Amino acid sequence: MNTGPLRVSVDTDACCAMGRCADTEPRVFDQDEDTGTVVLLQAAPPPELHDTVRLCAELCPCTAITVTEE
Amino acid sequence: MTQDAASPKVTAAPSYPMERVSPIDPPPPLALLRSGPAASRITMWDGSPVWLVTAHPHVRSVLGDRRFTAVTSAPGFPMMTTTSVLVRDKPHTASFIRMDDPDHSRLRSMLTRDFLHGRAEAMRPVLREHLDEMLGRLTAGERPVDLVRGLTIPVPSRVIALLFGVSDEQRELIENRAGILIDRGYRPEQVAAARDELDGLLREVVEERMRMSEPGEDLLSRLVTDQVRTGKLTVEEMVPMCRLLLVAGHGTTTSQASLSLLSLVTDRDLADTLAKDPELLPKAVEELLRYHSIVQNGLARAALEDVQLGDVTIRAGEGVVVSLSAGNRDASVFPDPDTLDPTRDARRHLAFGHGIHQCLGQWLAKVELEEMLAAVLRWMPGARLAVPFADLDFRHEVSSYGLGALPVTW
Numbered sequence: 001m002n003t004g005p006l007r008v009s010v011d012t013d014a015c016c017a018m019g020r021c022a023d024t025e026p027r028v029f030d031q032d033e034d035t036g037t038v039v040l041l042q043a044a045p046p047p048e049l050h051d052t053v054r055l056c057a058e059l060c061p062c063t064a065i066t067v068t069e070e
Numbered sequence: 071m072t073q074d075a076a077s078p079k080v081t082a083a084p085s086y087p088m089e090r091v092s093p094i095d096p097p098p099p100l101a102l103l104r105s106g107p108a109a110s111r112i113t114m115w116d117g118s119p120v121w122l123v124t125a126h127p128h129v130r131s132v133l134g135d136r137r138f139t140a141v142t143s144a145p146g147f148p149m150m151t152t153t154s155v156l157v158r159d160k161p162h163t164a165s166f167i168r169m170d171d172p173d174h175s176r177l178r179s180m181l182t183r184d185f186l187h188g189r190a191e192a193m194r195p196v197l198r199e200h201l202d203e204m205l206g207r208l209t210a211g212e213r214p215v216d217l218v219r220g221l222t223i224p225v226p227s228r229v230i231a232l233l234f235g236v237s238d239e240q241r242e243l244i245e246n247r248a249g250i251l252i253d254r255g256y257r258p259e260q261v262a263a264a265r266d267e268l269d270g271l272l273r274e275v276v277e278e279r280m281r282m283s284e285p286g287e288d289l290l291s292r293l294v295t296d297q298v299r300t301g302k303l304t305v306e307e308m309v310p311m312c313r314l315l316l317v318a319g320h321g322t323t324t325s326q327a328s329l330s331l332l333s334l335v336t337d338r339d340l341a342d343t344l345a346k347d348p349e350l351l352p353k354a355v356e357e358l359l360r361y362h363s364i365v366q367n368g369l370a371r372a373a374l375e376d377v378q379l380g381d382v383t384i385r386a387g388e389g390v391v392v393s394l395s396a397g398n399r400d401a402s403v404f405p406d407p408d409t410l411d412p413t414r415d416a417r418r419h420l421a422f423g424h425g426i427h428q429c430l431g432q433w434l435a436k437v438e439l440e441e442m443l444a445a446v447l448r449w450m451p452g453a454r455l456a457v458p459f460a461d462l463d464f465r466h467e468v469s470s471y472g473l474g475a476l477p478v479t480w
Contacts, residue, residue: 016182017179019433035183036186055417059417061428
């Protein structure tokens with residue numbers, strides 16, 4: 001398992017507001033209350049959140065979450 | 071599954087949809103195809119050759135790839151049902167599930183806020199009240215009780231009525247026609263007539279809202295106020311949108327609920343686990359979605375350009391069917407896939423599809439399913455099947471696989 005630094009970015013144009021990310025890892029993702037669009041809470045989450053952040057990227061139906069690992 | 075890999079049945083483009091052997095498991099040839107190339111040749115019921123995709127990663131990749139169109143009138147698009155043929159021949163009556171972006175997202179985004187996770191959660195208390203009232207009445211009467219007629223049909227139906235703000239009479243008419251659209255047991259002319267009638271009924275409901283000086287708070291009123299009256303949406307676009315919400319939101323929830331409850335009343339371990347630990351319900355519902363995969367024949371797409379899918383090249387203009395049920399039984403993602411395990415993390419399931427068309431109503435569906443299971447556990451502890459399993463009426467002809475009746479006693 002990769003334990004190096006992990007960066008998250010979100011593409012709000014691609015986001016389809018399904019909210020899978022905010023449900024799966026609410027410490028990293030939130031949703032705009034009105035439109036449901038993703039709000040990124042932290043771009044460099046700590047290692048203990050890496051697994052769920054990767055899962056969020058996988059679950060996102062619209063490929064709006066990008067995870068970069070060194 | 072005892073067929074060997076060299077079986078000519080598989081190499082000679084098997085016909086599709088395939089037949090089940092066990093009423094609970096997907097057709098056995100799917101497992102064999104899944105271990106082969108990324109896509110296999112099949113022959114659709116109407117004789118046309120298309121590709122079938124069965125492995126989880128490939129299903130996901132097709133549904134997430136915009137080079138595969140959802141437009142039914144596109145060259146090579148597989149005809150899943152008679153309704154697909156109708157949509158192909160009358161493209162202007164297509165709903166946004168049959169469109170690509172940007173048309174699709176322009177229309178879908180008008181509905182996003184009504185189906186947010188928080189909105190679905192907000193419906194839970196009202197739903198629980200309805201359920202207690204329904205089950206109070208059901209359990210006061212004679213046994214056995216049919217949970218399909220008594221619960222899994224009326225619950226999604228009430229939810230739609232709440233969303234749409236339609237009368238019971240309108241609702242019944244509308245649902246009857248909507249049911250015909252997903253049933254392969256009807257003749258093409260019956261399906262065409264039902265679709266026209268349904269559109270007529272929905273147009274009446276929409277026009278009713280248009281005549282009101284102050285439409286209500288329901289979804290249709292809001293669409294009229296925010297979108298139609300501001301010129302962003304035409305009535306011609308709104309009717310197919312309403313039709314989609316009905317067809318996608320009603321029969322599917324009924325089917326998934328009927329099979330989920332079947333698991334609950336036939337699998338003692340599942341019932342005991344959930345009775346002991348109701349906190350497991352959301353997890354169990356995800357697993358039941360994976361396990362039953364009621365959109366039994368999968369989803370259709372067509373390639374707009376040549377696409378390399380694993381070891382197979384899909385050419386522009388070729389049709390593709392992705393099997394959600396095969397992907398959901400893929401052991402590389404779900405170990406021991408043919409076992410229903412309410413404690414497993416099943417969130418990667420494809421029951422709601424993937425990509426821009428992933429089910430808009432998924433949160434609402436999950437709330438409905440959780441609440442229906444919880445209500446049966448509360449009101450009918452120890453519920454069991456009241457007829458032999460072999461006598462159950464599985465609806466093989468319907469796009470969303472389910473039960474015609476579920477007689478239980480307790």
